[in-house]
Amino acid sequence: MPTTLSYTLVITGAPWASQAPQTALNVAQELINANHRIDRVFLYGEGIHLASALSTPPSDEKHWPRAWSEFLTEHSIPAVACVASALRRGLVDEAEQARYELPASNLRAPFEIAGLGEWVEGSIQSDRVLYFHGSA
Amino acid sequence: MSTLIVVDQAPYGSWTGREALDMTLSLAAFDQPAALLFTGAGVNWLRTGQAPEHVGQKSAEKNLSAAPIFGVEELLACSESCQRYGLDDANMIGGINQVASTAETMNRYHQVVFAG
Numbered sequence: 282m283p284t285t286l287s288y289t290l291v292i293t294g295a296p297w298a299s300q301a302p303q304t305a306l307n308v309a310q311e312l313i314n315a316n317h318r319i320d321r322v323f324l325y326g327e328g329i330h331l332a333s334a335l336s337t338p339p340s341d342e343k344h345w346p347r348a349w350s351e352f353l354t355e356h357s358i359p360a361v362a363c364v365a366s367a368l369r370r371g372l373v374d375e376a377e378q379a380r381y382e383l384p385a386s387n388l389r390a391p392f393e394i395a396g397l398g399e400w401v402e403g404s405i406q407s408d409r410v411l412y413f414h415g416s417a
Numbered sequence: 418m419s420t421l422i423v424v425d426q427a428p429y430g431s432w433t434g435r436e437a438l439d440m441t442l443s444l445a446a447f448d449q450p451a452a453l454l455f456t457g458a459g460v461n462w463l464r465t466g467q468a469p470e471h472v473g474q475k476s477a478e479k480n481l482s483a484a485p486i487f488g489v490e491e492l493l494a495c496s497e498s499c500q501r502y503g504l505d506d507a508n509m510i511g512g513i514n515q516v517a518s519t520a521e522t523m524n525r526y527h528q529v530v531f532a533g
């Protein structure tokens with residue numbers, strides 16, 4: 282019986298600016314195929330752009346935010362965008378929209394917005410934490 | 418579970434170092450042992466007399482000096498990088514431990530996180 286490990290994936294590179302979300306999705310799919318568990322996906326820094334409901338790439342290009350959404354929903358994996366990273370970059374859910382009296386919200390389901398505590402918890406609980414960075 | 422956060426880029430040119438500092442402070446806030454290692458151009462975070470108001474940013478120096486108060490266990494710097502960028506006790510913020518081997522330092526921690 283092969284060993285099963287639990288993972289937290291941290292994505293800090295943005296789609297269309299880096300390869301980070303694509304690489305992370307390929308790794309995530311292989312982890313599931315190999316019967317590992319993904320506890321949580323955490324978007325940080327530029328990585329939060331992956332959770333935008335407004336990304337609209339040309340129709341002949343892969344839609345990374347949608348591909349990630351579908352993967353997360355299919356496997357019931359919680360995914361969180363860091364609130365400080367998200368607010369700075371204009372990614373808000375309805376609660377933050379109301380709090381800051383903003384004209385719109387744009388968080389893609391099933392992503393949620395929460396604090397760095399989610400990352401700390403993942404770091405403590407998961408057997409492995411993998412980071413997917415954009416180019417420096 | 419101890420975590421080492423590695424900052425290898427100079428302050429102000431990108432946001433990654435600042436967000437790495439936030440990660441470190443967050444670990445400390447949840448009582449998780451955390452330390453910062455500055456290496457390469459990242460050692461410039463440690464220079465005294467920074468005047469970032471001219472580029473509309475907050476002082477990294479000031480943010481960093483708060484780290485021990487928030488429970489960050491150690492501030493480490495690669496000694497070779499310090500030498501390369503002309504940093505010594507005279508122009509570095511206090512409380513920094515210089516390390517000769519970053520590889521050995523990383524081995525002392527359960528997790529190592531590079532600033533994005």
